[in-house]
Amino acid sequence: MSSARVNMRPSSKNTLLKVVILGDGRVGKSCLMNRFVSNQFDEHSFHTIGVEFLNKDLNLDDCTYTLQIWDTAGQERFRTLRTPFYRGSDICMLTYAIDDKSTFSNLQMWKNEFLYYADIKENTPFPFIVVGNKSDLSSTEREVSQVEMETWCNENGITSYIETSAKDANNVQEAFRMAVRQWIKLETRADKNEIPFNDTVDLKTKHVEGRTSCCIGSGDE
């Protein structure tokens, strides 16, 4: 085709998913993102200023999703700078570090902050995923057990949770995949709840067909 961009992006649409990563400062949000997007780990990473952003395509069940990942700064002074980015999110990743109990205790705060600023209607299920990072650390340093995390998730109606290590690249891909799966689950459920077709919905369904066929096409490569 005529331009590089077109080659980069196939003529059919990808599904764009906006992901925000929240959690206290220093739990490893930026490291998680960098590990996921460029498979790198920088021991001495900077504090995030306000927000950082990266794009990453993810193939799942023969479909491509473009994740627009917003990494945020956890410090209080950045509060008013990061909250505007919550709106329009499709997925929210709540992170803590397994060696720091307080970061775990703050998950509730993060969840509330997100729900408030993202304008999520009350009682609508939202694809949250809870990520306990730094799982590479020895058990002596661990302050939050898996059980505790599961309990908290159950209490909060969150079904996706995972422990990761950005350092050892353990479960990082899985975490994002899990998040997208969760999104798909809630999305299809929402779709089913929709009242059947008028014109616009018709178009949408066709579009979904298109996506599938495109996937078949690329599957042959």
Added chain:
Amino acid sequence: MLNSFRSQLEVYKINKSNDNKNNNGTPQVVPRIRRRSLPRNNFRGVKKEEMQRQTSMYLAYMTIDELYSEILYEILHNVGCDLSCEIGHTALFSYIQDAFHVSNEYHQTQLNAAEDREAPKILLNVEVMEAKDLAPKDSNGLSDPFVTLYLSSNLSRKYNTSVKECTLSPVWEEHFALPLTENVTDDSLCIEVWDFDPAESVKEKFGKIFDVKGVKGVRKLMKEIAVTAAHGQHENELIGKARVPLKTIPAAGMTMWYTLEKKNKDSRQGILKVRLSYSSKKNTLVAEQEHRHLLRILLLHELEKSKVAPHWWCGSFSQQGEAIITQHIIQSGLTPIESAICQWAIFTKVHRNHALSFVLFSNILDKLIKPLQSNNTISPEDTRLFWESTKNLLPYCFSVIRKIKKKQADKVLVKNVNEVLTIISKLLMLDVPNGFDLFPETLYPWISNREERSDFSIKSILIDAIIVSASGWFDYIVENNNKSDSNEIAKLQFVSQIMNLVRCDVQKAVEFFDKIFQQKVGIAYAKELYVCYQQKFSEVAQEIVENMCKSLKKLNFTGNTLNEESHKEPLAEGMKLFELYLGIKRFVLLGKGICPVDCDSFYINNFYKWFHGGVAQWLEIAVYKAQQRIEKAVELDELIPVDASVKYSSSAVDTLSIYYTVKVFWQQLSWPDVEGCYTFIAKMIDDICRCGVFYAQRMSQRVDGMGEIENVYENRFEVTNEWCLAINNIEYVSQALKPFTTELGMTEVIEKMTDLKSPLEAQRCQQTLNNVIDNAIDTVNNEIIELLETVISKMAPAMKRLLIEGAELFNQDSNSVDRLMMYVDTNLSTLNRELNEENFNRVIFMVWEQLTKILIDIIETNLEKRRPPSFYANLHKTLNLMLGSFKTSDETTCDGLSQTEEILRIYGLETNDLIHQVHLDLYDEYKKLNESPYGILTARAKFQGNNLHIEILNAKILIAMDSNGLCDTFVRVHIMPEEKFRNHEQPKTKTHNKNLVPLFDETFELTLTDEQRFMDNGLLLFSVKDKDLLGYNNKHVGEAFIHFKDIPDTEDPLSSLPQVHLELARPTNLDAITIKALEHRQGEKLAKEFLKKFKQRMGTNQPRISM
């Protein structure tokens, strides 16, 4: 404060009772005319230090008789030939009579007396200084003493001092000059101290002065007071007296304490200190006081008569007044400086009740500055008087300064300020005498921390006055605008209101007053104000703003609810907040202009931090408003190009300009903090992207339904210009994204970030912004793609219908293929004409993709319908036709399309051809094998002319087919396509039993027709079989192909040709399209049998593990 000034009024009253029968030895407070002839040099009671004391004020009139007579006398003895000669005595007499408010008789009497007067030779100058240990006379244990003086030779002429209230040790320091008669030796000076005791409290009445407005009213009241005092409804009581024989006074004069005695009393009644001296000329102090009184009377008279407005009188008396004053100056021997001091004293005093022009004071000052600066030119008394009077005047000056706050900056005010500052600037040139309290606490309660303050200079007090009045004014406007029960918006309005007032005030200061202050007194007026306001404003505003930002109501809008009504409150809050932000920003800018040096330290400079929480809301509002406008722009778009040279319509242009309103907002905000800037820019880019997507969605809604053609024959979609415009519009908007983002000032922010943080972090931020931009562009382009997909998918039904029609009727008399070609052609050429190359290429790509989809769909749905191969062949032809016509370049086809084309080709083959295709495919497949598990067959073949020679030599490493581990092998040769070689028997070898390495060594020769000999894709299939005992169920060992093209045409004997070793193989793939196609033709015997055999050829036994 003003009241206290007003109460210092001095009032003059001429006693017209003219009654000396009353003179029974009891002096009365109000003196009457006590004798016919007045000596020229009368000394009157003059208080020196306590001139301002309230008690003395209403008693000073007692000396007016003398003054009047003195003036008459001076008129009569006019000196020089100036004005007064021209005016003439009569006019001057009538003027003075008016000014002093006296009756004709009185005037006549005085005039006669003045005419009779002769100039006395000697004067006795008496200063009544003070008294001590006076006997108390009043119930409160105190007295209200005053002193009466007279010569025993002239009982009728008595002189009174002022009354000192409630004291037993009064201090008078008043001067008198008593003319002496001839017999000085026998005469003596009588000094009596009295307790003043009015029947009706004069003081009480005096209190009413405060209610009386204007000069005239005050004078009327004072007449009443005087009458009360004069008509003797009082009982003054003698405290004691002393008699001083004149012969006891030395010529050089003396100061003495005299004991006061009283008849019938042994005890001392107190002592009195008196200074006595003789002089032959008028005492300067007396002359000055006379002059002051004269000035006052004349001035009050003239003010009353001319009704001159406040601040207007500028020093010019009427001709008559001028003449009399001049005479007095001359005849009393006053120097210009002395007379100027008198003017200063009197004008400052009168000013308290009737404001005079400030220019007047400044003019007088001009005369006094030099003398005051040089020591000794002015007597200490006059210097003191000057400063006392200055002390009177200054509060008025300060009050003008303070009025700046209360009044509109009109010309008059500016003029007044200018004049006042002129006065102060002149005063600044003078040194206030040591220990002189120019700013007593009673008058200046507002002066800050007096105790610690060391600087009481006029300038520093002036600065204080500026600050105090500024801060007072600020408190006042806060109080006046604050409504306690107000809601959030009202609070914001309140703060905005304060901000506006304050900013206007500073601007007013800059515009009207700052320059004057700088020039005149060297005070940075606007700056003083600014410093004061910025602090006070911050105190008021910060909390309100911060609370507001914390409690902002959320703006809840998703793409489809732009209804203003539901967002009214958050919108209003946000807008108000932003207005306030801009207001303060302007104020801060103003401050930078006013105080370029120290503005950095101002608290208010960090005002933006108060608003931190509000910015997100503003951005949100900006998006909301942008979307609202975009919606409108799309609505109004008529979908025609904005001009002939471009291919986008109005809403695209509008949307761009809407983006630019966001930029304007950003510029207005000019957020000072870099980290914030960076993040907000990221957010804005994201928001602009949201707007782009929103626009794209609205745009596609706008064109939805266009181009649908419905008639009796068909429903069809035609690509219209509107659709193309919609696509181009989105493209236009998408392309504007990147340039727009640079205009947000990204580069500057990153640079600042480099300085503030580190280059590495700045780089990361830059990277993030780039990512956000790319993502935004991609996201909007996604919308383009979606719209293109919509267009193409709308074309699909028509394409499909025509394709099917064409496939069914291709060879018959049908134009459906033409119609299809036309349909695609029309639409593509519209798209080609209207879209840019990139999008058109996308379209082409999508068309092929769509076509593939349609074809696959057609194939799938028609397989069950047992369409004849021609159905697919027709589709295949049509497709090739289309590819031939529309393909722009090789790259534009998609994988799916060539696959589909192949499928169609295969499905379009007749069954024989299809079977042969299977073999050709197998031939290709087998060629790639290099090690067979089934064995190797050695053979050779050649053509000689039309003869085909085949030799089968042997087979080896054959797979064991039988249970005994051996084979009963024979080989059959199929010449293919089989139906073309039906006339030949298939060559077949003998069977070699129980042998895995059979040596066949058999040769076959076939004579072919020309057509057979030159068959394009002729194949020899060597089929190696394991013979079944009964011959019914031969097993397939393996097979191999030799292609006609690989068979040499030669005269040479076969034996001379190389042996060909054929790896034996079996078909493995039932999924090949060819096989699938055959499976759909099961109804055909040929296909059915072939498939059956084909499956047999695949075999069932496992190939042995290869070595």
